[in-house]
Amino acid sequence: MKKALSVLLVLVLLLMPKYAMAKEGYNTSYKITEGDYYIEFEVKQKDLYLNNFYAGQKLNDYIIDGYCTYKGYWFDYVVWENPDYVIQEGTQEIIIGLKKNKGITFSITMEGVVLQNESKPTQKRKLISEWVDNPNGRGVSVLQYSDFSELPGIPIYDAETGMPVSGKIIYPNLDNSRLGTYDLEWLFIPDDPTYEELSGTIRVEVRAPEEPDEPTTPSLTATKIMLDSMTSYDINLNNKILGSKYKWTSSNPKVAKVNEKNGFVTAVSEGTAIITCEITLPNGTTQILQSLVTVGYDENAPVLTDTQLDLEIGDKYDINVENKIAKSKYRWVSSDRNVVKVNSSNGKVTAVGPGVAYITCTITTPENQVIVLRCDVTVTEPEE
Helix, strand or coil, X not given: CCHHHHHHHHHHXXXXXXXXXXXXXXXXXXXXXXXXXXXXXXXXXXXXXCCCCEECCEHHHEEEEEEEEECCEEEEEEEECCCCCECCCEEEEEEEEECCCCCCEEEEEEEEEEECCCCCCXXXXXXXXXXXXXXXXXXXXXXXXXXCCCCCCCCCEECCCCCECCEEEECCCCCCCCCEEEEEEEEEEECCCCECCEEEEEEEEEECCCCCCCCCCCEECCCEEEECCCCEEECCEECCCCCCEEEEEXXXXXXXXXXXXXXXXXXXXXEEEEEEEEEECCCCCEEEEEEEEEECCCCCCCEECCCEEEEECCCXXXXXXXXXXXXXXXXXXXXXXXXXXXCCCCCEEEECCCEEEEEEEEEECCCCCEEEEEEEEEEECCCC
């Protein structure tokens, strides 16, 4: 549609350096005059090892940043009209639009697009989990023989942002007939293919089913939970009844979402939500249990003395808790022990290697209220 745009784009693609490293980025400027319109914008890479447009990538993998003027006056910002378009091989058209003026678009013909060179694969984003280097997790998970429906939730996060990442977990060596204690392997397959897969183990103890001497009533391990932003907590059940089925729901997923199978709760935004566990007992009757989840704190709640630390390798630091509640229990965990280690009982951290990680402190009060706090840690090489 726009020959000037087509010619310029082809020239830019031909003149790009053969291998642009991620730190340099794919960054190309465009200055186009089309009738009364003047368009000036840049196309940049987005966290990918790219030195061109490649088949199989989305337009949304490239940042478009620029503006349009009309008859010499500023008009609007430039955006991808169809950011989810998957670039094909060969010749094709891509559409650039204006942010506010939706009816105005410009067509660019891309020629000679090829698959990305396999010798320079796209660098996938990394995932982290506090369970990767900690096979015991929160201790040994006790499971009933042939009943693996209550496997603990495994928190998976973006290594750079610390935000939870969705996906599915499979267990390669799961054996429903095996009794005893062993390391159950798990593999996380992210929904977003731009992430790498992540694997680890959970220590499980599988016991033969036992009939209780007396009827027991299931209950939640925590009926009141306070979460810091970008934290999570796995609600468990006391006095489970063999053969029961469980369904977990959140009254407000925009505040706190929950895994419907295992009760793993993740903070989303400030506010309150009620987490409900509906239990269907073997005789067909149901029981409803609920836990109140609050994301965000008031000034009287326990808080960490530090929520963000910048350390150099070898530094030691002691994170403390203000507004402590007497007789509470504290458990400290590092999301990546290759970056920073933490004493599980007192919050003393040691910077180990360069990178980004976070420390979580889980507080259990005498009334079984659970409070989860977070401190982000960046570790760099010492200055010479």
